[in-house]
Amino acid sequence: MSLIESEHYTDTQQKEFVSAVTTEPPVFDTKHVRPWTGTQKFAFRAAFTYVVLMCIPFTAKYYTYIYNLNWSNLYWSDLSSIATNVSAPQFVTIATESGRWGLASYANLALTLLTSLVIAALWTIIVRAKKTEREEYNELYYWMRVLVRYRVGFAIVAWGYKKLIPMQMVFPTEGILTTSIIDMQEQKLYWQSMGFVPNYQSFLGLAEFLGGFLLLFRKTTALGAALTLVVLANIALANHAYDGGVHISSFGFAVLALIILAKDLPNIWNLLVKEKDVIPTTYYPDFSAAWKKYSRLGLKTVGLIVFVGVLLYMQWRDFHNYRLPVTPGLSGAKGHYAVTEFKLNNTPIAFSPDDSIRWQDATFEEWSTLSFKVNRKEKMDQSNGGSIRHGLGGVHIDIDRSWENASIGGGRHFFFYEVDSVHHQILLQNKNTAHREEKQVLNYTRPSDSRIILSGRNEFNDSIYVVLDKIQKKYPLSEEHREAGVY
């Protein structure tokens, strides 16, 4: 005989339902529901508190940010950061290595968990002392699930969009193509590796998006939770492996996904592994009253339109204005250049990899960045290469778009420049935030398609004269497939 396991039905009811296994879903009868055990109630209280602490932002900054937004001129990252800002309250900031990268960085998550347990304990004690303890929390459990499903769902949809519209990782710039991988940070290599396979980046974004999107609908919540759990757990581990820096965020989401999945896991286990018949039971509040029905549908529709529809449109509309600068550079100059001649204060300097002034090579991009390699050290920008203003929104001005220069060592210096085409001058400023004071003013002439001559004042107020000749080369990485060519 098959066994039926159900936590919410009394023994009598289970016997009654033996014959109902193949018929309509049972109506959830609140009068005869089996009461929750003490453990279940405590676990719920803790989970509820944890979810509230994680999903409802407690910083004033979040609300003032939304209040101050220019709603008629929204940028995609404004909407995106409203959705993705899900994190543990900042109880402590531990400014040690472990506190940023290692075990101590989990402190706030751990403290949130601890707070949840303490509050759950107090809650339990108080209701028992006052003799007001409930038999079950079915209704509150439902609303807790609504909170965490929509919060996590919208957040992961927003995360997914950053790859689905492939803007999170970008095609390698000339500066990166001509840098040895030993001069790049591990995290850089990891992120950059998704930049030249936009279809794959979209695929990963689709997987993330799907995990979040499926959470927004009752029928697909369990599937969405399982997908989100697996994808985000992988991201958390990869971030530990490559010191990516977003391990806490991903781990936090993975835990919330597990909390969502927890409702269905026992049933799935019983059905598939123990091969027992299962009667699922879920409480749904009564939405039959017109105002309830329409409020629910209305709110859900608005939420979906804004955080799924409008956000996608905005990301597609604002495609490109994110990691890479947009100010156009010298037209047609993009490429890798050898330095055929270099004069410092009118004295020619021969090419040497040891010289601290003499450029070894140069790169131009489509946008106004010039880089050159020289044997002179810089304080490294070890950020993720976004905009330098962290937090909600972020600001995007070209000189701060540091993806192309962050975590690139080996002596490559990156300068943002403005073109004065009347005087044939470019005014350069070092993009590295630790060396922003370095400025150059160089006149440019372009005697041919492949030669650029720069002369003027360098960052040390010396006069330089530089002849750049473009190196005509195909990069194996730029090929769509392995071409059996000569490189």
Add this chain to the structure above:
Amino acid sequence: MSQQSVNQTTSEWKPIEKIAFRFFFIYFLIQIIPIDWKFWREFFSINWLHVHFKQIFDLAHYTPKFFSPESIPQWGLGAFADWAVFFIVAAIGTLIWSVFDKQKQEYNNLYYGLRVALRYRLAIAVIAFGFIKLFPLQMPYPSLSNLHTNYGDFFAWKIYFHTVGIAPNYESFLGFVEIVAGFLLFFRRTVTFGAGLIIGFIGNVAFANGSYDAGDLVYSTFLVLMALFLFYYDVPRLFRLLAEEKPTKANRFVPQWSAKWVVVTRKALRASFVIFVLVYGFKTYANYKSDPYILPKTPALKNSYGYYNVREFILNKDTLAYSLTNPGRWQDVVFEKWSTLSIKSSRPVKIDVTNGDGLHEKDIDRNYESAGVAGRHYFYYEADTIQHTLALQNKNLNHRSEKLLLHYNWANDSTLVLKGINENHDSINVVLDRVNKKYMMFEGRRKPVKL
């Protein structure tokens, strides 16, 4: 004779289910059962007393090939040409079978047998890949020469491999996941979890293989297909439980095989699986520790490991200035921990388009370090420490005829002077200065650093 369990519902399958089953039964079994004679040629050529794990891996990687790999494209729809053959054979077979078996009510036993075949095939496939990631053999840490190569000089697949290779702990974790998935398939009750894990994991691999042109596109898609078929078994149940939220019946079919041949086969299969895991696991571990198969093993010239600037370069009495554009002038040289040295120059490279993952006894043939990468010329060398000579030969099969004979002399601990004949029979005199500096790859991002 087999009996079905008392709980077994012997209700008739729908006609579409019977036809679909016949199709998939043939479609999968012709790909799982080794009918390609090349498999048996390989199988019998192996000395099983001294089998290398790679030989086991290659057998586990079996798929029948109707078309020779050279005659079909490596990417896009054309790469799946063999599948068209399987499809046609299965379709014809289904037609014939449907005609002869019109009376049949259900195929519960055969379905179970098909699932067993798929479970074992898939488990062996993922475990074979799992162990070579658990012990990072598949994607080894990039060689020093590759590290000193420009990002743009790699094929996409090589960057992908190196991106995993620089995080060996993460690679081990990925291998562990594959092995766990294999074990979940081994136990009947956890098959759906294993299949689900594989759909996600290998699905990702298949898409990456296609996007990075890493190879094995067809094979990884085949694994996903098997996993999807296995997963489908519980989909109606899961849909009813989770989406419809209705009372759901569990699987009833548990075969009660009483025939002797079945009992024996079952025990033999299970024992073979366990032996495979133990033997393969041990051999991959041993290989990783002693002689990672895609890296050369002959030790390098003593104390030579490092990255060298070419301070002086004299070609037939002409001193050539440092240059990024002169193809004859070396820019830098890397000596590996094994007997390879690589030379950076602007002399073009006819790139090695292979994956470099073949099993080779001789170091000169172990070409992983030079596969899929340009920018440098890679030379296998033999050092004569008495005569102080290095005999070099280019590892790239497209440049194999290039040979150099150089006399070496240590001017001091970090300066190596080379004199001799280059690949064009010109005489060269080269002074190499070993560079000691810090690099971004190793400095990390936790502490500020000046580079």
